[in-house]
Amino acid sequence: MPPEDSVIQGLIQLVGPGAVLHRQEDLMAYECDGYTVHKAVPRAVVFPSTTEEVSAVVKFLHQRKISFVPRGAGTGLSGGAIPLNGEVIISLVRMKKLLHVDYENRRAVVQPGFVNLKLTHSIAGKGYYYAPDPSSQYACTIGGNVAENAGGAHCLKYGVTTNHILGLEVVLADGEVVEFGGMPDQPGYDLVGLLTGSEGTLGIVTKITVRILKNPEGKKTVLAYFDRVQDASQAVSDIIAAGIVPAALEMMDRIAIEGVEAGNYPVGHPKDLEALLLIEVDGIIAGLDEQIDEIRKICHKRNVREIKVAADEQERGRWWANRKTAFAAMGAISPDYLVQDGVIPRSRLPEVLAKIDEISRQSGLRIANVFHAGDGNLHPLILYDARIPGQTQLAVDVGSRVLQACAEVGGSITGEHGVGIEKLEEMRLIFTDEELAAQIRIRDVFNPHQLLNPGKLFPTPGRCAEMKKGTQTERGRSS
Ligand SMILES: Cc1cc2nc3c(=O)[nH]c(=O)nc-3n(C[C@H](O)[C@H](O)[C@H](O)COP(=O)(O)OP(=O)(O)OC[C@H]3O[C@@H](n4cnc5c(N)ncnc54)[C@H](O)[C@@H]3O)c2cc1C
Numbered sequence: 485m486p487p488e489d490s491v492i493q494g495l496i497q498l499v500g501p502g503a504v505l506h507r508q509e510d511l512m513a514y515e516c517d518g519y520t521v522h523k524a525v526p527r528a529v530v531f532p533s534t535t536e537e538v539s540a541v542v543k544f545l546h547q548r549k550i551s552f553v554p555r556g557a558g559t560g561l562s563g564g565a566i567p568l569n570g571e572v573i574i575s576l577v578r579m580k581k582l583l584h585v586d587y588e589n590r591r592a593v594v595q596p597g598f599v600n601l602k603l604t605h606s607i608a609g610k611g612y613y614y615a616p617d618p619s620s621q622y623a624c625t626i627g628g629n630v631a632e633n634a635g636g637a638h639c640l641k642y643g644v645t646t647n648h649i650l651g652l653e654v655v656l657a658d659g660e661v662v663e664f665g666g667m668p669d670q671p672g673y674d675l676v677g678l679l680t681g682s683e684g685t686l687g688i689v690t691k692i693t694v695r696i697l698k699n700p701e702g703k704k705t706v707l708a709y710f711d712r713v714q715d716a717s718q719a720v721s722d723i724i725a726a727g728i729v730p731a732a733l734e735m736m737d738r739i740a741i742e743g744v745e746a747g748n749y750p751v752g753h754p755k756d757l758e759a760l761l762l763i764e765v766d767g768i769i770a771g772l773d774e775q776i777d778e779i780r781k782i783c784h785k786r787n788v789r790e791i792k793v794a795a796d797e798q799e800r801g802r803w804w805a806n807r808k809t810a811f812a813a814m815g816a817i818s819p820d821y822l823v824q825d826g827v828i829p830r831s832r833l834p835e836v837l838a839k840i841d842e843i844s845r846q847s848g849l850r851i852a853n854v855f856h857a858g859d860g861n862l863h864p865l866i867l868y869d870a871r872i873p874g875q876t877q878l879a880v881d882v883g884s885r886v887l888q889a890c891a892e893v894g895g896s897i898t899g900e901h902g903v904g905i906e907k908l909e910e911m912r913l914i915f916t917d918e919e920l921a922a923q924i925r926i927r928d929v930f931n932p933h934q935l936l937n938p939g940k941l942f943p944t945p946g947r948c949a950e951m952k953k954g955t956q957t958e959r960g961r962s963s
Contacts, residue, residue, distance in 0.1 A: 491550060492528050495572070498540045503578070505529040514555070514573050519563035519906050521822065521876050526553070526567035531578045535653060535661055535690040538574065542688065543659030545572060551935045554684040556597060556628030559620045561823050562904025564632065564683050568939045574688060576627050582606050583691070591650055592696050596627025596689050600634075603694070612696045615642040618900070619808040627689045633681030635900035637732040637807070638764075640858035642697070644900065646680040653691035654679060657936045666693055678926070683902050684937040686930040702769035703731070704776050705794040707803060708761040708783045709754060713737055716759035717833035719786040720857045723763070724830060726782060728775055733858030734762040734807055737837070739817075740854040740865070747813025749805040757789070761857065762807050764800075810854040811865065818850070818867035822879045825901040826890030830860045839889045840864050847882045849875075861899035862890065888913060908943040 487493060492506045505511060506528045515523040527550075532538045545552050552572045555565040567573055579595035582603065586592070587610055594603060600621040603614040617636035618624055624634070630652065635644040642648075651666030665676035679686055710716040716735060723733065736744065741753050741760060753760060761783075765775045776793060783791050794800035814821040828836050837853060840862075844851040852865040864886050868879040883906075887897045891913040898907060911920060924942050931937075 489527075491548065491572075494544055495528060495530050495541060498544060499530055499532055499537050503531040503533070503537075505531075514558070514567070514575075517555075517558040517560040517563060517565040518823075519561055519566070519904060520820075521880060522563055522566060522568075522905060524567050524570060526573045527570050529555075529573040529575055531575050533578045535579075535655065538576075538579075538655045538688055538690050539659045539661050541574060542655050542657070546658045546933075546935060549933060549935065551938050553937050554627070554631070554688045556625035556631070557599070557620075557623050559624045560628065560632060560904060561825070561901040562898070562906040564902055564904035564937070564940055565628075566905060568905065571938070576625065576688070576690075579627075579690065580625075585696070587612065587696075590696050590698070591693055593691060593693050594626050595691060596630070597625050598627075600624050600626055600629060603696075607696055608699075611699050613699055614648070614694060615639070615697050616645045616648055619811065626692055626694065630680050630689050630692055631682065631684045632900065632902045635856065635859075635861065637734055637804075637856060640733055640856065641729050641731045641766075646677060648695040649676055649680050649692060650695055651693035652676055652679055652689055654687035655690055656687050657931045657933070661690070662687075681902075682927075683904065683941050685927055685941050687936070700731075700766035700768075702772050703764060703766040703800070704772045705800045705803060706761075706763045706765075706776060706779060706791060707794075708763065708779075708791040709757050709789045710759045710761070710787070711757070711789055712787065713759045713837055714834045715786040715788070716761055717837065717857070719761060719783050719788070720833060721830055722782045722786065723779055724858065726778055728765070728778060730763050730775075730779075730858060731766040732762065732764040733856070735853070735855055735857035736760050736762075736807070736810065737853040739850055739852035739867075740810055743813040743817045743852055743865075744806050744810050744854075746816035747806075747809055749802065749809050749813075751802050751806045753806075754789075762803060807854070811863075814852060814865050814867060819869045819871065820867070820876075820879070821852075822866040822868065822883055823901065824862070824864045824866065824883045824886050825898045826862045826864070826887050826895055827897075827899040828860045828862060828890050828893050828895035830857070832893040832895070833857065833860065836862070836889055836893060836895075840886055843882055843885050843889070847878060847885075849879060849882055851882070851886075856899070859899070860895070862886075884910060903941045905940060908941075911941075911943050 576596040580597035584593040850867040897910040
């Protein structure tokens with residue numbers, strides 16, 4: 485039977501019946517992303533296959549003043565892809581081609597639904613890779629990475645997504661298709677930089693030109709076990725202060741270690757550790773042993789219990805699988821968890837970790853810390869049980885207090901997961917009203933009627949506080 489809703493009929497005419505979901509049972513899968521504490525059902529989900537189809541769908545919705553939300557794989561952790569007011573979701577997952585690789589100029593062109601890790605897999609045979617490596621890289625899309633300016637373990641040395649995006653094709657809020665960047669050192673404003681990290685509020689990215697890198701000649705990976713968080717944190721600062729720039733410098737605390745050892749990729753970390761560092765150096769083989777020796781010395785100075793170098797690629801792979809599945813592993817020790825994403829100056833690590841511990845004790849909720857220590861990007865994982873009345877709200881409040889602690893030491897409320905709907909109120913911790921108004925004016929140039937991903941990124945007076953207190957459901961079960 486054809487749908488009664490004329491909007492859905494119109495969308496079907498544009499992209500075909502196999503590319504529109506509109507039945508309640510189909511729409512439920514799209515009521516949230518990785519931020520599961522707030523849910524809302526979309527009016528429809530549309531799956532365009534080409535830029536022309538994206539443009540036609542956006543023009544159709546724009547003419548009718550119907551708002552819409554772009555969506556990639558839905559792994560976002562701040563609620564950016566949630567259709568707050570029953571928007572139409574425009575899913576980019578069918579635009580998943582690797583369009584072109586130019587090895588000579590070290591660039592590749594992908595559609596937005598291309599999965600991050602697939603890019604490295606596609607070019608590995610020629611000795612190249614794509615550097616930004618979010619732990620969700622086996623699932624998340626490069627379009628979603630651009631929207632969130634995603635980071636990852638290896639972004640300490642190589643930079644986050646914005647440092648690897650050379651050009652974008654974008655469908656604007658009225659359906660116009662435009663190209664930004666694409667050539668080296670383009671004069672004028674850096675619109676590629678502006679679009680990257682704009683969380684789907686300025687346009688829908690339909691084609692991306694990325695930088696690809698030649699594989700480093702060699703890599704060495706080290707695991708260092710500590711009996712005191714303070715010592716591990718101090719070792720992080722000392723390594724950077726010694727002028728070493730590791731490709732990755734990751735840290736896990738006791739509860740995180742308990743989680744990863746109970747998860748699908750245990751590697752046998754001792755159960756009584758207080759913290760571990762996973763450190764990787766890469767580059768020309770000749771210099772690597774020297775860097776490892778230096779790291780060893782620093783860790784010994786900071787009372788390391790044990791330090792070991794991965795014997796081969798298999799062992800290195802196991803260590804990384806253990807780290808990269810840390811979020812999911814929390815499911816083995818807690819029914820639900822909320823991921824936070826604060827940033828602090830590295831030198832304040834011990835103090836902020838102590839503060840997080842205090843917040844945990846006061847609230848009664850356990851908090852695991854697993855994070856990109858090298859760049860001060862904390863990921864406190866707040867463990868809770870949504871079945872216990874009030875615990876979801878408590879976890880949300882605890883997350884807010886953690887971000888406040890980050891802001892108080894001159895840090896930020898997000899390193900890589902974005903603001904979405906989760907951190908709307910916390911934007912006020914780091915921006916004045918004038919600064920927020922200036923950013924909103926930029927959004928309004930691209931998105932004057934707020935049809936594109938409304939209610940995200942910037943607080944609206946009254947609105948976000950209300951959303952944090954009460955409208956989130958207790959149905960949320962963490963992914
Ligand atoms: C287990 C796990 C581990 C994670 N680890 C990391 C990590 O290490 N580093 C990190 O940075 N993030 C991490 N994340 C968060 C998430 O994977 C990233 O934010 C990722 O970039 C989201 O990509 P996506 O395709 O899932 O986008 P979605 O979740 O679908 O969307 C995210 C946002 O981007 C917008 N958007 C999506 N596609 C487009 C497009 N084509 N044009 C415009 N806007 C668009 C959406 O509207 C939304 O606001 C992790 C998530 C999980 C679940």
